[in-house]
Amino acid sequence: MSQLSHLLYVRAPSSKMRNTFLSLSSAYSATASPKPKCSLSRVCPPDHFALYIRSGAANVVGPKICFDGKIIMSHVLNNVGPGLNIVVVNGENGVVEKFGYLNMKTGNPQEILTYLKEIKPGMIVLVASFDDITTKLTNEMRNLFVGMGSTFIKSIKRKDNWVFAGRAGTQNRSLFEKQAFNDDRTNIYEGWPDMVEVSGCFPRTIRQVCHL
Template structure:
């Protein structure tokens, strides 16, 4: 029987290892240059990073200017995934002036403290109904300033089919003009006329929808203290207004 030397075995093993190493390397080079990477199932935005949101093209509404994205929270904290043609929303009005307002749309916080200037007054996010993505975030300090910019915004920048997510923080009633209240009522609010000192209010509505918003609440302050709004819900891509609510009378402008 022919005896196989240890040196021969080592040489053969070394050649085999080298062949495997070269094969794996060549496969890696081929895969890197010629195989497209798998598409991610979810695109995450790094917190506190300014980026155009959403991307332009394919009929999406232009965001117009960079927006910041804060915390990423899948489904905005809802336990159940929203049905088709719905998207998750979380609105929080804060429990004191040292707290922060929060608005989450489709898993991304668009309004927070130091995110898109969220703060005192009325915070508004516009959502492109077609893509169910936030495209505009603004804050109007109707405590320290007047309602001129808010009125202009509601008249000129909110277009048909825009979904409007609005929530107050701290104090928003002091300089909220009758004209601004009436414009918000035209968007579907049945309760904005009742907003008073340190009252907390939110509404989600769609421009062009008939009737009153199905997503709205107003909480009066208690002894000058805040009664925070803190709601999570699914919003329909095409909102249907309620007709049973009775709105407060419009105010003379």
């Protein structure tokens, strides 16, 4: 065999070698380290979901909501709108039940209230503001968010930015909430505060078992 042909010659692996290679490949795939989701810096524990929520910027750039590695709502997807952009997730299995935006400028307050009341206990609720959310925001609506763990919703005023992740049917204070105040001294856009964002690992809902 010439030197050139020797360089081009590749020996076909035996069946034993192929099986060994496949076993090693399968083992590598099974043990490959999982990657962080929603641009987090770490991987969430198995009993938690990764999330990232960013409010809109003024009334120009829409918000963004990512859950468990998937962007559900964003300006790029063209599925956001003025008001409360909201994603409702089954807290046990992480399935997105519904999403959309509640128009807090021209929407029907009764329909908005009905939508919020229909969110079942245990559901994870992700919210990002866009534009002004206070025009149609009633005290009853604020109290419903308090029942999901919000502590800032009571103080939201005109043109404030707000992001929140909570759980329906709980009175426990959520750690996933931020607010930017509309203040002429600190606003970075023309008459609007800076956008706000929250991210992290949100605990899965644990089903309560009743023992008779």
